[in-house]
Amino acid sequence: GQPLGVLDGIPIAVKDNFNTAGIETTCASNMLKGYISPYNATVVQKLLDQGAVLLGKTNLDEFAMGSGSTDGVFGPVRNPWSYSRQYKEKSVPKPHSQDEESDWVITGGSSGGSAAAVASYTCFAALGSDTGGSTRNPAAHCGVVGLKPTYGLISRHGLIPLVNSMDVPGILTRCVDDAAVVLGSLAGHDPKDSTTIQDDFKPFELPNLTDVSKLSIGIPKEYHAPGLSSEILALWSKAADLFKNAGAKVIEVSLPHTSYSIVCYHVLCTAEVASNMARFDGLEYGHRSDMNKSTESMYAATRREGFNDVVRGRILSGNYFLLKQNYENYFIKAQKVRRLIANDFVKVFRSGVDILLTPTTLSDAAPYMEFIKEDNRTRSTQDDILTQAANMAGLPAINVPTALSERGLPIGLQFIGRSFQEKQLLTVAKWFEKQVKFPMIQLEEVKRHEHNVFQHQKSASFT
Amino acid sequence: QPVAAELLAHLERLALVDFRDAEGVVRLQRVIQFADRLHEVNTDGVEPMDSVLEDRCLYLREDDVTEGNCAKELLGNAREKVEEYFVAPPGNIPLPKLEEGETFLQGS
16 A cells, blocks of 8 residues: 555544543543544644544643643643653652642643653654743653744634634644654644745755854843743753854843733633633534523623633633723733734844744743642643734744653753744754654553552563 | 623623623633733734735635535434424513622523
8 A cells, every 4th residue: 555644543632621522522621522523623633634643632731721731621630751761760659548649740732642642652743822822831841842833823723712913823842843743743734724824835954054153043031031940040041152163153132021911811811711611502513501581691601611610710801801992901011022922032033043943941840749739820821921922913933842850750841933933943952852862752651549459460461 | 800790691691691690700800900011012003913824815716606515414404493494582671680699590
């Protein structure tokens, strides 16, 4: 037989906010439990056309709202690194009586399930989505490559939308070359998504860069954000030196409106969410309440039963910002600030900088028990700070796993490139990946409680 | 300053979701407070940005039917239907006006 394509036979996983024909698509929400998609998202179709094998849909924060993958209806996602030798070696040994399972760490979010699937070797690549960092954040925490392509490069048709002007499908893989291969299969104009650009896209193979002396790397000083761990700061500095010593030009740059990108995001995101979630009314698909006194009371009951607090909170906030009395002061204002943020990047790239180098997250993955002490909104505000601006400006960005932290958990660094210059971005990322030689995860057997039964089965196989 | 009770009711009515409890209202207050930081930025003479692709022409395809005829699949996901119709409860019945402190659904 003939191979169907470059991905023939490759197992992949898809985040559960992409429509997959004949397969339940829930967005980890009660609102869509039992919803069987009648069609494939364009990106899913493209992967299947290449022969990729869909292993499953991955868990996420409900409707992709969150930075921990902890708020979905199927429960939180556990970072596979929680079960790695590297993490366990560094953990404080617990007294036997205490639950050994209580110190597992989060994956980050909202594409946590996809990141965990790739990190644990259950598939070669996974699709995520990225609106404020939802692909790069879990990629950093799970030690995998997370690519956010330029807005408009990959079709969003079939991706259940969160923020139409910022959402992009994200690609999670174990190495940069794989990300380039998947990108090659997915990028390009889609007549079903009018926000995809019409330029011809040619899939590319990444060259093996040996000479970085012509590169100009920008280090945006505002990304030294409050709360950035000293470990990550040191690693970022080391990375900058790596480029410098290899002959590249490394300069400090300024993106003055960086600190406003989160505020801007919260207004624009909640406003678009308020609009996008309006389609869920129980009538044509998804959950429907038994309340049937009137159309409106059925809608209200359906939405109360179907959405969790995070989603409802965002819908209400969005509606607030879109009220006539607030529209100018909040929504339009945020759109103006968005332009300022986008212009910051334009200015820097125009001054000769090719690629920006920044941290991806403020720290390594937090233990779940710590993470849930603050609410979803507070966490998102803190965790998206380094990734969000790239979504505001629509620029391509990639997380490259760099080193392990003192706790034995992955830390990644982020490269941000010029619009539609994925080849350059990935080439530099690949060079960096080769230099840092990020270690492989050493997964240990998950200890079972039925210890004795397991032993018995083991000895039985020897006879 | 705290958001007025009527405004909260108005929001619940527009959004057709409810705050559920006092914590939900506090969360909204915090979001507004947070969003107020936007006013620190000078945006005089700056145009609002709708899309990062504003310099490009939006793709428009020919006005030809290229797919459809899938009523059966689409109806497959609806809970209440009759023949090719989605069935809704009676419309034009406004949601009841609320007493202070109530939300639309008494514990669903």
